[in-house]
Amino acid sequence: MTGLLAAILWTTLAQDPTPGAPVYTAAGIANGAANVAGYYAPNSFLSIYGQNLAYVTKPIGPDDVCNGQLPTVLTGTGVRVLINQIPGNIYYVSPGQVNVLIPPLLVAGPAVVQLINSGLAGPPISITLAPAAPVLFQSDATTLTATHGNGPLVTQDQPASRGEVVVLYATGLGQTAPAAIPNEIPQIAASITDRADFRVLLNGLDIDPRLILYAGVTPGFGGLFQINLQLPPDAPPNPQIQIGYGAQLSPAGIILPLQ
Numbered sequence: 001m002t003g004l005l006a007a008i009l010w011t012t013l014a015q016d017p018t019p020g021a022p023v024y025t026a027a028g029i030a031n032g033a034a035n036v037a038g039y040y041a042p043n044s045f046l047s048i049y050g051q052n053l054a055y056v057t058k059p060i061g062p063d064d065v066c067n068g069q070l071p072t073v074l075t076g077t078g079v080r081v082l083i084n085q086i087p088g089n090i091y092y093v094s095p096g097q098v099n100v101l102i103p104p105l106l107v108a109g110p111a112v113v114q115l116i117n118s119g120l121a122g123p124p125i126s127i128t129l130a131p132a133a134p135v136l137f138q139s140d141a142t143t144l145t146a147t148h149g150n151g152p153l154v155t156q157d158q159p160a161s162r163g164e165v166v167v168l169y170a171t172g173l174g175q176t177a178p179a180a181i182p183n184e185i186p187q188i189a190a191s192i193t194d195r196a197d198f199r200v201l202l203n204g205l206d207i208d209p210r211l212i213l214y215a216g217v218t219p220g221f222g223g224l225f226q227i228n229l230q231l232p233p234d235a236p237p238n239p240q241i242q243i244g245y246g247a248q249l250s251p252a253g254i255i256l257p258l259q
Contacts (some may be wrong), residue, residue: 008026022122024117029113029125032091032099033171034135034251040111041133043104043180043223044172046081046088047097048115054079068185070101070222071209078118084111089183089222093232101223103128104180132174132194134244136254144241144254145169146251159257162235166256168227170243173198176216184222191216192225194245200229201249202239207232231258 003025030037032045038044044063056077064071072087073080081088081100088100098115110132115122137145139153146154147167154160176190192198192215200207207229227243243250 008016020052021120022117024048024122026125031135033137039133039135040127041130041172042102042106044102044133046102048099053098054095057088057094059092069185080116082114103182105182133172134250135172136250137169154257156257159259162231162233165230170225175226186217186219188219197245199244201242
């Protein structure tokens with residue numbers, strides 16, 4: 001083999017290595033909003049961490065959404081996630097992380113997660129789906145994502161005020177009426193069906209349920225829920241906020257900037 005031919009072949013192999021199968025374990029699966037294990041429910045977000053999960057990095061974009069339908073494969077990626085053999089809606093892929101929306105038609109109970117990258121399957125991993133897995137989205141490690149009504153984000157520089165209506169953003173709040181349609185971006189409001197048992201706690205204490213003005217899906221966004229909350233007139237500064245049903249609450253330690 002001539003030196004030139006060897007160089008050409010080496011360059012081709014270096015630029016097009018043999019792809020490896022996806023590598024991940026049960027410890028690499030977490031709730032996609034809070035990045036903690038164990039909070040899984042239909043119509044909620046799940047993240048998979050590992051290696052060879054994708055050969056490109058790509059978030060969901062306008063080219064991936066067609067006629068209001070969410071993709072099960074992002075354009076040009078070849079990555080699918082099956083949950084009980086049903087494809088989930090992919091929101092982000094990279095070699096080390098994939099974010100997926102658990103199909104809303106699934107029910108509570110055992111489920112198997114498996115990622116397939118360009119025809120190469122990773123290991124099947126067992127998880128347990130709950131009827132709901134309430135989790136608040138966070139802007140950083142200790143601050144939830146909220147807005148002043150339909151206005152700007154609530155931040156330490158622009159905190160909420162007592163008596164104000166703020167919008168909290170969450171995932172995993174359970175069934176809604178009307179029900180979520182698989183692969184379809186919701187276009188209208190849909191309240192949670194278990195409204196009577198839904199709780200919002202400030203520093204561990206339940207607020208008056210009448211201050212929860214709405215809890216349901218956010219129109220125009222698959223898998224995203226919102227809670228329209230009027231803050232109590234005696235709310236403490238920078239309270240810890242949790243949401244949930246009965247003893248099933250979102251992770252503690254997340255605060256709302258409030259002065």
